[in-house]
Amino acid sequence: MTESQAREEICRVGRSLFERGYVHATAGNISMRLGDSEGGGFLITPTDACLGFLAPSRLARLDANAQQTSGDKASKTLALHTRIYQAARAYDAQTCCVIHTHSTHCVGLTLRPPLDRLPELLPAITPYFVMKVGHVPVIPYHRPGNSAAAQWVADTIRRYGQAGTPIRAVMLSRLGPNVWHDSPAAAMATLEELEETARLVCLSATAPEPLTEPQINELRQTFGARW
Numbered sequence: 001m002t003e004s005q006a007r008e009e010i011c012r013v014g015r016s017l018f019e020r021g022y023v024h025a026t027a028g029n030i031s032m033r034l035g036d037s038e039g040g041g042f043l044i045t046p047t048d049a050c051l052g053f054l055a056p057s058r059l060a061r062l063d064a065n066a067q068q069t070s071g072d073k074a075s076k077t078l079a080l081h082t083r084i085y086q087a088a089r090a091y092d093a094q095t096c097c098v099i100h101t102h103s104t105h106c107v108g109l110t111l112r113p114p115l116d117r118l119p120e121l122l123p124a125i126t127p128y129f130v131m132k133v134g135h136v137p138v139i140p141y142h143r144p145g146n147s148a149a150a151q152w153v154a155d156t157i158r159r160y161g162q163a164g165t166p167i168r169a170v171m172l173s174r175l176g177p178n179v180w181h182d183s184p185a186a187a188m189a190t191l192e193e194l195e196e197t198a199r200l201v202c203l204s205a206t207a208p209e210p211l212t213e214p215q216i217n218e219l220r221q222t223f224g225a226r227w
Helices: 003-019 078-088 104-110 127-132 147-162 184-203 213-223
Strands: 029-033 042-044 060-062 068-070 097-100 169-172 176-181
Touching (some): 003 029, 003 042, 003 184, 029 078, 042 078, 104 169, 104 176, 127 184, 127 213, 147 169, 169 184, 176 184
Antiparallel strands (some): 029 097, 042 060, 060 068, 097 176
């Protein structure tokens, strides 16, 4: 994907998420890692930008060292995004897009007791959550932009990867999910599946029973689910 195409795709995905209520106001951000043929480096949405009204020319452009070279001021979550790329590419080398939202139902689950003590956001309650999302560890609350959160996320990605269950998402307690994949469309689909699963849990009168280990193992064998 060329840099021009990447700019357009970030704006398309941002607009789609905004119009369907996955993001609101100026919450959320999107970044892409550019290939060597495009000079490397990154694109990221500007700080306090509304994802529904992004302009391709105003996206922040950064070099391979994450130093901004053009565009509006980069999102304050830049350090988190770059740490995600660095850690996740050890297990998914094609990772090139990170999306962060404040998705309502995901955030809502972290507001239930025990606050900040959930090891993972959701159990394996649906086959598509297991297949398309996988484990989503919860990161204890840090203020937005805190570098400690970036380190915590990177360490978590490595821990799951070393255990043989690479992840594509983490949940920042009280803030929202970060998801990553090999294209903006794939990252958006992961985010959608995650939020819709969280919505199912929020709508359930009682805690849903997770899939059994034999059922999960069947998803591993049939679809390569990483659970």
